[in-house]
Structures are given as C-alpha cells and as structure tokens.
Amino acid sequence: MADVLVVAEVAQGRLRKTTLSAITFARQLASRIGGGFSVLVLGKGVSGPAQEAAAFGAKAVHVVDAPALEHYIASTWAAVVAEAATRVGADFVAATSSTFARDLLPRVAARMNAGMVSEVTAIVGDAPPLRFKRPMWAGNVIATVEVKTPKAVFSVRGAEFDAAAAAGGASPVQALAIPVTADPKVRYAGFAATISERPDLTEASVIVSGGRGLRDKQGFEGVLNPLADALHAAIGATRAVVDAGIAPNDLQIGQTGKVVAPNLYIGVALSGAIQHLAGMKNSKVIVAINKDPEAPIFSVADYGLVADAFKAVPELVEEIRKVRGA
Amino acid sequence: MKILVTAKRVTDPDAKIRLKPDGSGIETAGLEYKLNPFCENALEAAISLVEAHGGEAVAVTLGDDAAVQNLRTALAMGAARGIQVKVTDAELDSDLTARILARVFEAEKPDLFLLGKQAVDGDSNQVGQLVAEVLGLPQACFASKIQVTDGKVLVTREVDGGLETLELTLPAVITADLRLNQPRLPKLPDILKAKRKEVKTLTPADLGVEATRKVETVSYEAPPQRAGGVRVKTVQELVEKLKNEAKVL
Ligand SMILES: Cc1cc2nc3c(=O)[nH]c(=O)nc-3n(C[C@H](O)[C@H](O)[C@H](O)COP(=O)(O)OP(=O)(O)OC[C@H]3O[C@@H](n4cnc5c(N)ncnc54)[C@H](O)[C@@H]3O)c2cc1C
Ligand SMILES: Nc1ncnc2c1ncn2[C@@H]1O[C@H](COP(=O)(O)O)[C@@H](O)[C@H]1O
Numbered sequence: 329m330a331d332v333l334v335v336a337e338v339a340q341g342r343l344r345k346t347t348l349s350a351i352t353f354a355r356q357l358a359s360r361i362g363g364g365f366s367v368l369v370l371g372k373g374v375s376g377p378a379q380e381a382a383a384f385g386a387k388a389v390h391v392v393d394a395p396a397l398e399h400y401i402a403s404t405w406a407a408v409v410a411e412a413a414t415r416v417g418a419d420f421v422a423a424t425s426s427t428f429a430r431d432l433l434p435r436v437a438a439r440m441n442a443g444m445v446s447e448v449t450a451i452v453g454d455a456p457p458l459r460f461k462r463p464m465w466a467g468n469v470i471a472t473v474e475v476k477t478p479k480a481v482f483s484v485r486g487a488e489f490d491a492a493a494a495a496g497g498a499s500p501v502q503a504l505a506i507p508v509t510a511d512p513k514v515r516y517a518g519f520a521a522t523i524s525e526r527p528d529l530t531e532a533s534v535i536v537s538g539g540r541g542l543r544d545k546q547g548f549e550g551v552l553n554p555l556a557d558a559l560h561a562a563i564g565a566t567r568a569v570v571d572a573g574i575a576p577n578d579l580q581i582g583q584t585g586k587v588v589a590p591n592l593y594i595g596v597a598l599s600g601a602i603q604h605l606a607g608m609k610n611s612k613v614i615v616a617i618n619k620d621p622e623a624p625i626f627s628v629a630d631y632g633l634v635a636d637a638f639k640a641v642p643e644l645v646e647e648i649r650k651v652r653g654a
Numbered sequence: 655m656k657i658l659v660t661a662k663r664v665t666d667p668d669a670k671i672r673l674k675p676d677g678s679g680i681e682t683a684g685l686e687y688k689l690n691p692f693c694e695n696a697l698e699a700a701i702s703l704v705e706a707h708g709g710e711a712v713a714v715t716l717g718d719d720a721a722v723q724n725l726r727t728a729l730a731m732g733a734a735r736g737i738q739v740k741v742t743d744a745e746l747d748s749d750l751t752a753r754i755l756a757r758v759f760e761a762e763k764p765d766l767f768l769l770g771k772q773a774v775d776g777d778s779n780q781v782g783q784l785v786a787e788v789l790g791l792p793q794a795c796f797a798s799k800i801q802v803t804d805g806k807v808l809v810t811r812e813v814d815g816g817l818e819t820l821e822l823t824l825p826a827v828i829t830a831d832l833r834l835n836q837p838r839l840p841k842l843p844d845i846l847k848a849k850r851k852e853v854k855t856l857t858p859a860d861l862g863v864e865a866t867r868k869v870e871t872v873s874y875e876a877p878p879q880r881a882g883g884v885r886v887k888t889v890q891e892l893v894e895k896l897k898n899e900a901k902v903l
Contacts, residue, residue: 402793427813431795434783443868446778459872464776468671472872513792513823521816577812592902613900630883633892640889647893651903
C-alpha cells in the first residue's frame with residue numbers, strides 16, 4: 329500500500345510551522361489512496377524538531393541525524409530523502425513550498441523516477457487517476473494535472489492547505505540508518521541571516537506590505553514599522569522595493585517570491601502588478617492604500633483608500649491604537 | 655570557459671493571460687512572446703563571465719520554430735551560437751525538458767550550465783534542479799551573485815531567511831534569480847550580427863531522448879475572481895469597517 333512521506337523543514341533548531349501544511353496535504357492524500365503518512369526529519373541534532381513533528385498523527389516520524397547533514401545541500405539531501413522514501417515504502421513525497429522545498433524536491437523526483445507537481449493547491453477526485461490543481465501564468469490560470477508515474481513528488485502551497493492541528497498522542501520517533509555521503513563538490517560557505525523580530529511572512533495572520541511609493545528605506549520603515557507594531561504584523565514588500573535594496577529579498581511577495589494568504593493584508597503605496605497579486609490575492613481581507621485611484625491593487629481590495637500613504641498610515645496607526653485600547 | 659545557457663520563449667510576462675472559451679488553453683491571439691526574464695538574467699551572467707574569463711556562451715532553446723526568434727535575441731545579447739531542440743510546449747513536461755537539456759549538456763561539455771530559476775508561463779521551478787540530478791552535478795539555485803575562480807564557483811543564493819553562499823566545483827548547474835544582474839538590451843548592430851550566427855536544430859530523437867511525459871495537463875480553468883470591494887473615504891471609516899464588518903481588528 330502506498331504511503332506519503334512529508335519532508336519536514338527545520339530552521340533554528342525548530343520545526344518550521346509551514347511543515348504543518350504539507351502534513352494536511354499528506355493526510356488528505358493518504359485518505360484518498362487508502363494509505364498512511366509519515367514525516368521525515370533530517371539534519372544534525374534534530375531530536376527536538378522530531379519530537380515536535382510527532383504530535384500530528386503520523387504513522388511514524390523518521391529521523392536521519394548525521395554530522396554531514398549540518399547544512400542543507402541539495403545533492404546530499406536528495407539522496408537521503410529518496411532512500412528514506414524507499415526504506416519506508418512511500419511512493420509519494422511532499423513538502424510545503426519554500427526555497428528549501430523548491431530547491432530539493434525536483435532532485436528527489438529525479439532520483440525516484442517520479443513526476444513532480446509544483447505548488448499544488450488542491451487534490452482533485454477521490455479515486456485514481458489522482459489529479460492535482462496548480463497555478464500557472466502568475467496565478468491567472470489554474471491547471472489540473474495528472475501524474476503518469478507510479479511515484480510522485482509534490483511541493484504544496486502553504487496558503488492553500490491549513491496548518492495541521494495536533495492529533496492527540498505521539499507518533500513513534502524512529503532513527504533511520506541511512507548512510508550519508510556529503511557531496512564533495514559542494515562546500516557550504518556561509519549564511520547572512522535577515523534578522524527580524526517580526527513574525528515570519530508565511531506564518532503571519534496580518535501582513536503590511538509596502539511598495540515603491542514609499543520611496544526609500546526611511547520612508548518604507550518610517551511608514552510601515554509603526555503599523556506593523558500596532559497590528560503585530562509581518563512586513564512584506566514588492567520586487568521594486570527589494571530590487572532597490574530598501575528591503576531584504578526575504579520579504580518579496582509575489583509570483584517569484586513568497587505566496588501568502590493572511591487574514592488581513594494591507595498594501596501600502598504599491599500598484600498591484602500581476603506578479604505581486606500572484607502572491608497575495610488569496611488573502612482573506614485585502615486593504616489598499618494608494619494615491620492613484622486607478623491602481624490595479626484596488627481591483628482585488630476589499631477596502632480601498634485613495635490617499636497619500638505618508639499621511640494616511642500614521643493616522644491609521646492612531647485609529648488602530650484607539651480601537652485596540654478601547 | 656564554456657557556458658551553456660537557456661533561452662526559453664514565454665508569453666509576455668506583463669500580458670493579461672486569458673483562457674480560450676472552451677478552456678483548452680490560453681488565448682494566444684494578439685499575445686506577444688519574449689525571452690523568459692530569468693533566462694535573460696542567466697544570459698547576462700553567462701555573457702559577462704565569458705567577457706571576463708574568455709570562452710564562449712552557447713544558448714539553447716526547446717521549442718518550435720517561433721522560439722528561434724528568441725534564441726536570436728540571446729545571440730544578439732552575445733551568445734556565440736544557438737541550439738534549437740525542436741519540440742512544442744505541449745509535448746514537454748519538466749522531466750522531459752531536463753532530460754533533453756542534460757543530453758545537450760553532454761554533447762557540449764560546458765564548464766557551467768546557467769538556467770533561469772523559473773519559467774514565467776508554467777511557474778514550475780524544477781528544470782535546473784532536475785538537470786543537475788540527472789547529470790549528477792552540484793547545484794546552486796536562485797543565484798543573486800556568481801564569482802568564478804579557478805575550477806570553482808562561489809554563488810550567493812536568495813533563500814528564506816537570508817542569503818546563503820555555496821562553493822561548487824565545476825562543472826556545475828546554477829539557476830538565476832532576478833537580482834543577479836540587469837540584462838543588457840541588444841543594440842542594432844548586434845541584432846544584425848546575430849542573424850548570421852549559427853543555429854543548429856536538433857530533435858529529441860537526434861539526442862537519443864525518448865519523448866515521454868511524467869506529468870500531463872488535463873485541463874485549464876480561470877481562478878476564482880474576487881468580488882470588487884468598496885472605497886472608503888477616510889481612515890476612520892476604514893478602521894470602523896475592519897473592526898465591525900470584516901472583524902479583523
Ligand atoms: C519576471 C518578473 C517577476 C516579478 N516578480 C515579482 C514578485 O514576485 N513580486 C512583486 O511584487 N513584483 C514582481 N515583479 C515586478 C512587478 O512587475 C512590478 O514591477 C512591481 O510589483 C511594482 O512594485 P511597486 O508596486 O512597489 O511599484 P510601482 O508599480 O511603481 O507602484 C508604486 C505605487 O505607489 C503609489 N504611490 C506613490 N506614492 C504614493 C504615496 N505617497 N502614497 C500612496 N501611494 C503612492 C503609486 O500610485 C503606484 O501605484 C516581477 C516582474 C517580472 C518581470
Ligand atoms: N523549453 C525550454 N527551453 C529552454 N530552457 C527551458 C525550457 N523550459 C525550461 N527551461 C529552463 O528551465 C528553467 C526553469 O523552468 P521551469 O522549471 O519550467 O520553471 C527556465 O528558467 C529555463 O532556464
């Protein structure tokens with residue numbers, strides 16, 4: 329019987345919450361194929377995240393803990409994931425789409441001789457042939473695709489699969505004895521982390537996002553920081569802002585950046601280009617503040633305010649403090 | 655050094671894409687086609703590396719005869735010659751694309767294979783990684799900086815949480831992100847010169863690749879449209895609506 333293997337993502341010694349979306353996908357897929365799902369945790373010193381992963385009803389949490397896995401290297405990790413899938417009898421491998429999953433999973437698919445579907449937003453139908461929905465053309469088209477191979481690999485849109493809730497009880501945590509050979513052709517040469525005390529964009533329930541209309545770093549931070557503070561929000565940005573060096577790459581929302589769907593998205597001084605909309609138009613409530621009444625962002629906004637951001641946002645912060653204080 | 659680099663033809667990234675009424679595909683009438691923006695970044699990187707280190711950049715496209723136009727743009731940017739592998743988009747999936755490109759790599763034996771991180775029509779973000787695995791090569795995807803020093807390449811990658819740096823032994827596969835560089839615009843003399851550059855046309859069969867797919871598109875549909883919202887006149891009205899109507903404050 330076919331099983332689903334979820335590749336967990338670990339950051340700073342913790343299970344990334346985004347992993348829980350792939351678990352939801354795996355539960356759905358497993359129930360349709362009449363199989364089960366398990367979770368794979370890889371790295372060096374990952375017993376903590378492995379324990380965290382045990383709370384979601386998986387048949388097992390498999391762990392490969394090895395010094396050679398201290399840093400993520402695609403070629404090294406893909407070999408381990410594909411071998412783990414074989415060992416645990418999983419024909420399907422899934423992870424929540426992130427730069428980690430996007431980098432890793434195609435290599436896993438090639439090793440498994442499996443078809444891969446990127447950015448899955450839904451599973452279609454209850455019986456074989458299994459079909460999946462995925463966006464194309466910056467989300468302007470939704471395609472339904474069918475995997476022709478017996479095995480398959482999926483990157484899953486976190487914005488479309490809710491985080492799994494704890495299932496009660498704990499899955500057995502088991503070490504998998506897979507020998508790890510570090511790829512000698514790759515040397516990890518460092519990481520410059522974006523330091524932020526704010527919530528992660530892909531996990532935040534409120535996002536305030538700024539565009540080129542905020543002009544420079546001073547304008548961007550001066551306008552958005554107080555608003556983000558008042559709402560305990562994550563900060564996002566358009567490509568124009570990131571290209572200009574005003575915000576780090578990590579904050580880019582859109583077709584080629586992060587895809588988000590918070591409860592509340594406030595777009596400030598950004599036009600709403602199709603590539604940006606591709607990353608945020610599934611947010612539950614969208615607010616747009618732009619001085620141009622014709623800006624395309626207004627066509628997807630639930631609430632639009634035509635105003636100068638430098639004037640309107642400080643007022644908004646004041647008003648929010650008032651209602652929050654009351 | 656010798657660099658293999660992709661030149662994929664895509665629909666204009668800024669065009670409004672609409673479905674045909676019968677849902678069999680997108681409406682192509684009046685649609686413009688361009689080089690995939692990420693391939694432009696890969697080409698710019700390839701050409702400037704050749705300018706700095708010598709050698710040649712060879713551009714490859716998998717596509718029908720119309721794609722040769724876009725291959726010519728790559729030649730006008732500065733690639734020395736082009737390879738067209740003649741297939742239609744409908745015949746390809748990511749896996750087949752990668753297996754064909756891997757054979758082209760084996761035939762050309764470059765030091766570096768530069769691709770875009772993603773094709774802006776299919777938005778799959780798979781081919782570079784697949785090619786690397788098929789060829790057993792190291793990869794650095796989503797590159798925002800590339801430095802070549804004897805036999806090695808140092809690549810800065812845009813990843814969640816910051817910027818990562820990897821050092822790869824050549825030959826290697828790199829996929830370009832948008833901040834890697836500012837692609838050059840070919841000048842008229844270069845466009846004219848590009849018309850005379852060699853373009854070789856091959857078929858998947860010439861390369862010994864079996865043209866099978868692992869993933870097939872069954873149908874297309876339009877995404878759900880958001881109902882147009884309301885305009886508020888003041889910040890006070892906005893906050894009132896967010897609190898009492900949307901209940902998000
Ligand atoms: C291949 C490709 C991929 C891309 N990927 C992405 C992506 O992932 N994410 C992304 O965001 N973009 C992406 N882009 C870029 C996208 O096409 C747009 O260029 C970009 O989103 C525009 O950013 P912006 O809205 O900040 O700037 P602009 O389009 O310049 O808009 C600025 C807005 O600010 C308003 N404004 C100015 N001053 C004020 C003020 N004082 N108060 C209020 N409003 C003001 C203006 O009216 C205007 O609407 C991509 C482009 C390409 C070609
Ligand atoms: N038909 C093609 N011809 C040439 N290169 C391609 C083709 N399809 C994909 N690629 C390359 O693979 C990259 C990733 O594409 P994708 O995985 O389809 O998003 C693109 O940016 C191109 O560099």
